[in-house]
Amino acid sequence: MTPFLIALFVFALAGLGLTLWLRSKPAGPVSAGQAAERSAAQLSKLRWRDFAKLVLQAMHKRGYKPAGEDGLPADGIPTDGSDIVLERNGERALLSCKYGSASVVGAQALLGLAKSATLRGTQHVIVVTPGRFDEEATRIAQQQNIELIDGQSLWPEVRPYIANPDAADTAPAAPAPKALALAWAGAAVLGALAWMIVQGLQAPAEDDMPPPAPVVAHAPQTTPSQEQKAATNDAPVPTDPAALEKRRQEAANAISTLFGVSRALWSTQSTLLVYLSSEEADPTTDLCPLLERYPELAASRVQLQPPADSKKPVRFKQCRTY
Structure with a gap:
């Protein structure tokens, strides 16, 4: 069930429940x-x-x-x-x-x-x-x-x-229109909260992730340029945690600009979560060279997350083995 349908179900259920509660609520003193x-x-x-x-x-x-x-x-x-x-x-x-x-x-x-x-x-x-x-x-x-x-x-x-x-x-009095309006407004808030919670649960936890798929031997990859190879071979990997985190963020930001990518972020130290903007998008060809620029990130696991309304499964890629 999509997040929208879940939110709609929560909204309708909460609104009807609050309406029934207001109708069954005992009336105050009768003049x-x-x-x-x-x-x-x-x-x-x-x-x-x-x-x-x-x-x-x-x-x-x-x-x-x-x-x-x-x-x-x-x-x-x-x-x-x-x-x-x-x-x-x-x-x-x-x-x-x-x-x-x-x-x-x-x-x-x-x-x-x-x-x-x-x-x-x-x-x-x-x-x-x-x-x-x-x-x-x-x-x-x-x-x-x-x-x-x-x-x-x-x-x-x-x-x-x-x-x-x-x-x-x-006899219980009918609920006031203002009370009914407040009840349905509260139901709308609950529906919005349900939507946000389901959206947050779209990315599976690290422990629940399936094992990475085997790397396709003949997956098309772009050969890094000579400048990229020189930068990769000559530049030492920093040991400062802040510098490493900066390099990780640079890689994620660069991948976020690729065609077919909605956004990219690191879900764990070794897993890059890439949200795709369409079912047909496959940015692996352009994605791997950007990761291989950083030796410590080249073997990271890449999780390709399809759009929220897609029925395609999550895919895993690995640009370079350890």
């Missing part, structure tokens, strides 16, 4: 407003009949009960979703459950309720919704003496009759 909004949202997920049953239970707590009109089911809830007549201490009230896809109930839903209440012999109108009422609906309700109960006001009354009421108060 009263947030709890009311979540409770109203929970009520809006109920079916109309289930919602009406909860409202009747809340009305029963207030002392109301269905008036027992003809044709009603045993639970007192009309099958057609019409308004319900309630009775308390001889006083009758008309209960209207405004339950639908709209979360805001407008004034249009209240029109005609006062007349309907009069026709059915009720003195009071109660309108209940899991959502909320707009300003115009509130104004008309005040004029016609209609009691409005929205989702936030209804929740405390129906909460005792819900199987798991704490779910609305403790």
